[in-house]
Amino acid sequence: MSTTAALPTPAGVSGKEPDPQLHRIETIPGIGRALIVCTPIPLGTRILCEKPLFTTTSTSYKVMNADITKKLRALPVESQRQFLSLHNNFTGTLYPFTGTFITNALPCGPDSDTAGVYATICLINHSCSPNAHTNWNNALQKETLHATRPIVPGEQITICYTQTWPSYDRRAYLKHQFGFDCACTLCQLPAVLLKRSDARRSEIVSLDKLIGDANLLMSNPQEALAACHKLLIVVNEELWDGGSTPLLARLYYDAVQITITHGDQARASVFAQRAYEARVVCDGEDSPETERMKGFARDPSSHKNFGSSKKWKSKKAQVPKDLGDEEFEAWLWRVEKR
Ligand SMILES: [Zn+2]
Structure with a gap:
């Protein structure tokens, strides 16, 4: 993926x-x-x-x-x-x-x-x-x-x-x-590959913890969003076979929360759409959580955190329509130009 x-x-x-x-x-x-x-x-x-x-x-x-x-x-x-x-x-x-x-x-x-x-x-x-x-x-x-x-x-x-x-x-x-010793394909990887998988999974655990820090969400949303972006990259590397995971739905929803807390309806609507698509795969179209994500994609201002800060204020209609994939992702994740 x-x-x-x-x-x-x-x-x-x-x-x-x-x-x-x-x-x-x-x-x-x-x-x-x-x-x-x-x-x-x-x-x-x-x-x-x-x-x-x-x-x-x-x-x-x-x-x-x-x-x-x-x-x-x-x-x-x-x-x-x-x-x-x-x-x-x-x-x-x-x-x-x-x-x-x-x-x-x-x-x-x-x-x-x-x-x-x-x-x-x-x-x-x-x-x-x-x-x-x-x-x-x-x-x-x-x-x-x-x-x-x-x-x-x-x-x-x-x-x-x-x-x-x-x-x-x-x-x-x-x-x-x-009461069992796991003998799944992942646990049976050659030592060098298992070590790489363990390193990625340790990073997933640390990034997840960082993203869950409510103080960071308010004080440094840029760092919190960068942690979500990094988590996406590591999760996709770990899922080398093109599968999906509820982790993707969760990290996209974390990105919704970070952006909407600071008034950014444009990015929050894109992240909510991705959280919705990931939820459909894992939980189905009729799951209440899937429907909740669909609702935020339609109207991100319905999120309870909307209005807490105006730091990144934007309207949903401000999602850029003329960017290439790479430029769009850079805009979405607020990747600063070097
Ligand atoms: Zn295993």
Whole structure:
């Protein structure tokens, strides 16, 4: 993927009811159950849209176990079997149902205390370089799964159980939380390439932290925007196979926040459009977060931070129309001429 070009137009199939013929469940020796692709899946395809078997809110383990037991009893026998067949990484250390739940549950939204377990999505194995992404769609009250790169028949569908950390951090986390030593393609890279990947991922972690600094957003937006630009370049280098990632959607939204806080509606509308396009790939057209980005692309002044500062004041109509790609990117990221 180019480090500067806009994202490719997402496949039109995203957002529709998923095709159940796209994959099958297979048992792989040494791995267990896995979702294997049957027909070619284009980037941005919605592969699954699944209702949780049940959800619970994290409290004490004892209260959680009582809640899970009650909800499990109320399920049809087939659903009970599906839950009980899931892996438990905490056998002997936690209540059995709680252990199975914690090993497999996915949060119902990024800041939610509530999490759910799923008959099919919970069978998807991990890769540090995944080909799909799960997201809680609050409007549908379902978990969606989208292809974040084209997937070919015979390939296993994978999601990432960690953040974009260097190998030593993510492997330690995976061992502790899920009890396995990751043997994905990224972890098995030759040492010299893995070292480069780790360096990029360390930089992603530091840049992400810098961009999240609310003081920097107000005091030095130029530096915050430059950090977003650098993050885009590093993320695209790390995704050497042309895939997408929710990280792109997030960094474009960070750029929306930086520019709109300082009154720059022109740049904020372009960044919001890119955040929207990245969200469509990862979460689908009907996800509330995708719709929110679409709204900011249409009217960046609707953002709650608009008006905090007039430092970079501009109107949406001031997006330049006669620049080449390179010049446009330089304008967009406020790259100073040397
Ligand atoms: Zn790995």
